[in-house]
Amino acid sequence: MTTPQQDPVRADAEKQQQAAMAVAAPAYVAACPGAGKTHVITNRHLQSPRQRLRKGRALISFTRVARDQMARRCRSAGRADLVQAPHFIGTLDSFLWEFLVKPRRAAQPAPRLLESWANIKALVEGTDREINLHRFPMTVDPSYPEAREAVAWDKLDYDTRQLIKDTSYSRAQWEKKIFETRKAWCDEGYLTGHEARVLALWNLRHAKTAAALLPPLLSRFAEVVVDEAQDCSAADLAILQLLHDAGLPLVLVGDPDQAIYAWRGAEPQALQSFAAQLSPAPHRLTGNWRSSPVICRLASTLRTGQRPPDTSVVRDDDIPVLVLPTRFADSGSRHLHAPTGAGIVDAFRTLAEEYAVPAKDCLVTAYKYATLPGITREKPNTKAITSLAWARTLTHTPGASGDDLARACAVAVRVLFGYWYPGETGGPDRIMAGHRLSAGQVNRTAFAFLHSLNRPGSNGDSIS
Structure with missing residues (x-):
């Protein structure tokens, strides 16, 4: 051997x-x-x-x-x-x-790198509906000397596409308002990774x-x-x-x-x-x-x-792989088994039974993980209630990482501040400074809030 x-x-x-x-x-x-x-x-x-x-x-x-x-x-x-x-x-x-x-940014207002515009209440205003800035992904073309920017309209998520579907404003008008909103927040010291680039x-x-x-x-x-x-x-x-x-x-x-x-x-x-x-x-x-x-x-x-x-360095098994051809349904986003038209999960279960693979050895993963039990990640570009559901679930998940817990706390803080200070659009740090709130006390309150919530779906599919 x-x-x-x-x-x-x-x-x-x-x-x-x-x-x-x-x-x-x-x-x-x-x-x-x-x-x-x-x-x-x-x-x-x-x-x-x-x-x-x-x-x-x-x-x-x-x-x-x-x-x-x-x-x-x-x-x-x-x-x-x-x-x-x-x-x-x-x-x-x-x-x-x-x-x-950062070395070239002015000391005041204090520069702040955000993970996403979703971290603050940055609403694109001046149109016939208010939509958060983070719902509009941006692109930059570095081939131009001044790095030309544009809104990536083809990358809007489904919810955002539906929100602007019947708007009376053109894309050019929307783009103008989007960049005006972004500039106003950048002038306040806020930037995301895109602006940093x-x-x-x-x-x-x-x-x-x-x-x-x-x-x-x-x-x-x-x-x-x-x-x-x-x-x-x-x-x-x-x-x-x-x-x-x-x-x-x-x-x-x-x-x-x-x-x-x-x-x-x-x-x-x-x-x-x-x-x-x-x-x-x-x-x-x-x-x-x-x-x-x-x-x-x-x-x-x-x-x-x-x-x-x-x-393959450390394995010599020759377990075969079965590839399932799939397609999307004509409407909606349901994933189907291409030859039969059955749902992909149903097709998977049928084949597992044919090959005598017990249920305990089967695993199905899903893109929309926010709907699965035991989730440990937050789906981007989600509604506030979905993010809150994710945050509540994560705080009850054993072994959750410190980074994920910090993200969950930030979600709860945003929700609480939106309720306590509905008229203020600054980030949590600015609101805390303006109202002389202790970050430690705010975070403790946020975690207590998350722990007090019912499990998502346990009360009419809502958080109460």
């Missing part, structure tokens, strides 16, 4: 990981699904010497979950110093904000602001590592290009076949062009530590190009 130490497949995958940990910047690491990208990035960081460094490394991700995982691994390895300055571990939004936007591009493209921002950045970081680089939008890549041109060493790690942010402008093909500038021959991680050989072969048939299947 071959031991893991003697397994040539495992040894080759580990060799690829070691090479990626040591590759010199600038570089691009093309990693397959399950290749251990976070493991490679964190271990690359852990190789930093223990003595105090003049320059640090920035580890950038697209999610707070990945950010927290990298920081946690550093602390678990006894290297809390790698989470502190001159190093930086955070999301791309926070990196752009801290180093390319627009400002970062402007700051880097203008000599005066770039001259003020780039020297501290180049002095602080010997290297910037971007995880899940396939999710970079055109604006993200334009910013990274400007940083690369300025001499900041970049290491991009990603899988172009795994992009999940196409809805907000992710451009895997543009990434390949940029990656070629960093390293003409990218370093590849082809060992999949998660999936079976069958899954690896199936995934390869969905790719563009002729790359061979990834190598």
